[in-house]
Amino acid sequence: MAFRWRYLDAQASPVDGPDEVFDDQAEAESWFSDVWPELRSAGVDAVVLLDGDDEVYGPMSLQDGT
Structure with missing residues (x-):
């Protein structure tokens, strides 16, 4: 399968973000660690x-301390 990220706002509603697709989980997580x-x-x-x-x-929250 293909790995990708779903992006959420503070109310947990989907929002637009980069439409990247990755071959494996490690690749997706590596990309995310650079762009969060x-x-x-x-x-x-x-x-x-x-x-x-x-x-x-x-x-997974992107806010400090959560």
């Missing part, structure tokens, strides 16, 4: 990692 500050600055409050349509984990 920009996502937070753009209004993304949390993310969910997806494998196809299945949730791998999340929501």
Whole structure:
């Protein structure tokens, strides 16, 4: 399957974000570790990692201390 991120606002509603697709979970997580500050600055409050349509984990907050 293909891994991708779902982006959420503070109310846990989906918001637009980069439409990146990754071959494996490690690649998706590596990309995310580089861009999460920009996502937070753009209004993304949390993310969910997806494998196809299945949730791998999340929501994971991008806010400090949560």
